[in-house]
Amino acid sequence: MDLGIAGRTAIICASSRGLGKACAVALAREGCVVVINGRNAQTLQETAEHITALSGQAPVTVVADVSTDGGRAALLAACPAPDILVTNNGGPAPGDAGRWDRTTWLAAVEGNMLSGILLIQAVVPGMRERRFGRIVNITSAMVKSPKLMLGLSTASRAGLTAFAKAMSNEVVRDNVTINNLLPERIETDRIHYLTEQLAQRKQITLDQARAELLKPVAARRFGRPGELADACAFLCSAQAGYISGQNLQVDGGSYEGLI
Numbered sequence: 001m002d003l004g005i006a007g008r009t010a011i012i013c014a015s016s017r018g019l020g021k022a023c024a025v026a027l028a029r030e031g032c033v034v035v036i037n038g039r040n041a042q043t044l045q046e047t048a049e050h051i052t053a054l055s056g057q058a059p060v061t062v063v064a065d066v067s068t069d070g071g072r073a074a075l076l077a078a079c080p081a082p083d084i085l086v087t088n089n090g091g092p093a094p095g096d097a098g099r100w101d102r103t104t105w106l107a108a109v110e111g112n113m114l115s116g117i118l119l120i121q122a123v124v125p126g127m128r129e130r131r132f133g134r135i136v137n138i139t140s141a142m143v144k145s146p147k148l149m150l151g152l153s154t155a156s157r158a159g160l161t162a163f164a165k166a167m168s169n170e171v172v173r174d175n176v177t178i179n180n181l182l183p184e185r186i187e188t189d190r191i192h193y194l195t196e197q198l199a200q201r202k203q204i205t206l207d208q209a210r211a212e213l214l215k216p217v218a219a220r221r222f223g224r225p226g227e228l229a230d231a232c233a234f235l236c237s238a239q240a241g242y243i244s245g246q247n248l249q250v251d252g253g254s255y256e257g258l259i
Contacts, residue, residue, distance in 0.1 A: 009082050009084070010024075011123075012037075012086040015086075016037070016038025016043045016044040017043060019186060019188060019225055020138070022226055025054055025055070025229060027233055027236065036059045037061070040063075081126050083133065085133075085136075093197075124167065133175065135176070136232050136236060137178070138232075139160060140182060143247070164245075169245065181232060182249045184223075185214070186224070188225060191213070196209075223252055227250065
């Protein structure tokens with residue numbers, strides 16, 4: 001299917017690796033001019049070369065941290081009028097809720113709620129004026145199935161989700177859509193980190209920890225980054241103009257709720 005977005009410009013946040021990188025690859029393959037960012041210049045350059053090799057088009061690279069005002073400003077300076085915005089950022093570490101102080105909470109809110117909200121606020125007026133915009137927030141399955149150990153991520157991403165829903169109702173009339181992707185158990189560095197954390201906490205092997213992480217996955221395997229990225233590309237497509245304000249689970253059928 002031709003998604004009808006060739007030539008569109010797309011900002012993909014935190015895209016030097018993991019799910020952000022996969023989404024950048026998917027959109028570049030569809031002919032988008034992609035703007036990618038990361039905090040490590042070497043990793044970012046390697047990702048840019050990878051995207052160029054796969055798509056034939058070099059991305060715009062920005063060394064920046066989207067959790068900061070300066071990082072977001074640098075992204076918008078590189079692409080002041082994006083047609084597509086994919087918000088994404090690494091999540092806070094799991095832990096004991098009793099140990100999270102005010103500083104810890106503020107960092108989580110800045111990184112996983114405000115970073116996305118402020119970028120959305122910045123790009124929506126231009127999208128509405130041009131009568132095309134696609135915004136996809138990569139959040140977490142924990143938004144709908146909260147776990148206290150991941151409370152920092154859950155709470156801050158839930159705030160972004162609420163804002164996105166409210167905004168989506170206002171902007172869809174101008175062909176600007178806002179949707180959320182809710183990944184769980186995707187094979188990225190995050191899974192490797194959580195596996196190591198679980199192994200250390202329970203004093204078990206990495207293989208045993210990996211098996212435990214797989215237990216709640218109905219598909220009995222971890223997801224592939226490209227599977228989430230293809231869903232992202234479709235939500236960014238011309239055909240997806242009547243889909244907005246939605247939370248799409250990308251979790252191997254694991255969510256047990258009805259809605």
